[in-house]
Amino acid sequence: MSGNKKPEWASGGQENGFASTIRPGLGQEIPKQERPESGRFIKKNQSVTDIAKLREGLLKGERAMLARSITLVESNAVRHFGQAQSLLQSIMNETGKSVRIGVSGVPGAGKSTFIEAFGTFLCSLGHKVAVLAIDPSSSIGGGSILGDKTRMEELAKNPLAFIRPSPSEGTLGGVHRKTRETMLLCEAAGFDVVIIETVGVGQSEAIVRGMVDFFMLLVLTGAGDELQGMKKGILELTDVIVVNKADGDNKRLAMKTKQEYNQILHFLQPATKGWSSRAITCSSITKEGIDMTWNIIQEFRKITNETGVFQLRRRLQQKEWMHTLIDEQLQKMFYRNENVQLLLPELENRVMSGKETVSNAVTQVFNVFFESIRTDN
Numbered sequence: 001m002s003g004n005k006k007p008e009w010a011s012g013g014q015e016n017g018f019a020s021t022i023r024p025g026l027g028q029e030i031p032k033q034e035r036p037e038s039g040r041f042i043k044k045n046q047s048v049t050d051i052a053k054l055r056e057g058l059l060k061g062e063r064a065m066l067a068r069s070i071t072l073v074e075s076n077a078v079r080h081f082g083q084a085q086s087l088l089q090s091i092m093n094e095t096g097k098s099v100r101i102g103v104s105g106v107p108g109a110g111k112s113t114f115i116e117a118f119g120t121f122l123c124s125l126g127h128k129v130a131v132l133a134i135d136p137s138s139s140i141g142g143g144s145i146l147g148d149k150t151r152m153e154e155l156a157k158n159p160l161a162f163i164r165p166s167p168s169e170g171t172l173g174g175v176h177r178k179t180r181e182t183m184l185l186c187e188a189a190g191f192d193v194v195i196i197e198t199v200g201v202g203q204s205e206a207i208v209r210g211m212v213d214f215f216m217l218l219v220l221t222g223a224g225d226e227l228q229g230m231k232k233g234i235l236e237l238t239d240v241i242v243v244n245k246a247d248g249d250n251k252r253l254a255m256k257t258k259q260e261y262n263q264i265l266h267f268l269q270p271a272t273k274g275w276s277s278r279a280i281t282c283s284s285i286t287k288e289g290i291d292m293t294w295n296i297i298q299e300f301r302k303i304t305n306e307t308g309v310f311q312l313r314r315r316l317q318q319k320e321w322m323h324t325l326i327d328e329q330l331q332k333m334f335y336r337n338e339n340v341q342l343l344l345p346e347l348e349n350r351v352m353s354g355k356e357t358v359s360n361a362v363t364q365v366f367n368v369f370f371e372s373i374r375t376d377n
C-alpha cells in the first residue's frame with residue numbers, strides 16, 4: 001500500500017454504522033429522506049415508533065414489512081443502523097428456527113437453476129423458503145448476483161418463497177453483516193428454510209460456511225479436471241457435493257464424477273463432526289436428485305441435533321461473528337485516526353527504504369494511536 005492510500009474499510013463510509021452510533025429516542029423522526037446504498041428509499045418521516053409496526057408485520061409474515069425491514073438493515077445511514085439494531089434486538093427470540101443452507105459453485109455450475117428447482121420442491125412440501133446471496137464481486141464492482149429477475153422466475157412467483165439479491169455495495173464484511181441480519185429477519189417472518197447462494201470464488205465460501213448449518217458445493221462432471229483448480233480447503237467446508245447436470249448424455253459421466261469425489265472426500269477432514277461428507281448427483285432439469293438432496297439435509301439435521309453439533313456450531317458462529325465485527329471496528333478506528341493517517345506515510349517510506357524496522361514502525365504508530373485515544377477521553 002503506498003502513500004496515503006487507505007484500505008477500503010478505512011475510508012469515510014459508515015459501513016457498519018458504528019462510527020458514531022446514534023440511537024434515536026422513541027418517536028424521534030428521521031429528519032430527511034435518505035438514500036441507502038441499495039437504491040431503495042426509507043420513507044420520509046418514518047419514525048422510530050415504526051419499529052414496533054415493522055416488528056408486528058414481520059412476525060405476521062407480511063412481505064412488505066419484511067422488505068422494509070431489510071431495506072432498513074441494508075441502509076448505511078447511522079440513524080438507520082440504530083433503528084435496525086433495535087428491530088433485530090426485538091425479534092431475537094423469533095430467530096434461529098430455520099435450517100440455513102449455503103449453496104456455492106463456480107459460475108455456470110447451475111446454482112440458480114438448482115435453487116429454483118430445490119426451492120420450488122420445498123415450497124410444494126409447504127416450506128417457506130428465503131433465498132439470499134453473497135456476491136464477492138459486489139464489494140468490488142457493484143455487481144449483484146440474483147439481481148437479474150429472470151433467474152429463478154418460477155420460484156420468485158411462488159407465494160411461499162422470498163428472493164433477495166446480494167446487497168449491491170460495500171465491503172465484503174458489510175455485505176456479510178447485512179446478509180446475516182437479513183437472514184434473521186426472514187426467520188422472524190416465518191421462513192423455515194434459508195438458502196444463501198454464493199459464487200465459488202475466494203473468501204465468500206468461508207464467509208457463507210460461517211453463517212449456515214449445511215454447506216453444499218455444486219460441481220460439474222470431470223472431477224479430475226476441476227480438482228486441478230479446486231482448493232482442498234473448499235472441499236473441507238462442504239457437507240455435500242452435488243454433481244449437477246446429471247441428465248442426458250452427461251448422466252454416466254456424472255456418476256463417475258460422483259465416485260471420484262467420494263473417494264477424495266474419504267481422505268479429507270469432514271466439514272461437520274460426526275457427519276460423513278458425500279457426493280451425490282442431481283439434475284435441476286429432470287429434477288432427479290432434488291428430493292434426495294433434501295433427505296440428506298434432513299438426515300444431517302437429525303444426526304447433528306442428536307449429537308449437539310448443530311447447536312454448538314450455531315453458538316460458535318455467533319461468537320466468531322462478534323469477533324469479526326470487533327476486528328472490523330478496530331481496523332476502522334485505527335486507520336481513520338487522524339494522527340495515524342499523518343504518521344503512516346512517513347513510516348511506510350522509512351520501512352520501505354530500510355531505515356526503520358517494521359516492528360519499530362508498528363510500535364510507533366500504535367503509540368500514537370493509543371495516545372490520541374487517551375487524550376480524546
Ligand SMILES: Nc1nc2c(ncn2[C@@H]2O[C@H](COP(=O)(O)OP(=O)(O)OP(=O)(O)O)[C@@H](O)[C@H]2O)c(=O)[nH]1
Pocket residue numbers: 105106107108109110111112113114199244245246247282283284285286
Ligand atoms: N442439462 C442441464 N443443464 C443445466 C442444469 N442446471 C443448469 N443447467 C444449465 O446450465 C447453465 C447455467 O446455469 P445457471 O443456473 O445459470 O448457473 P449458475 O451457477 O447460477 O451460473 P451463474 O449465474 O453464472 O453464476 C444454464 O444454461 C442452465 O440451463 C441441469 O441440471 N441440467
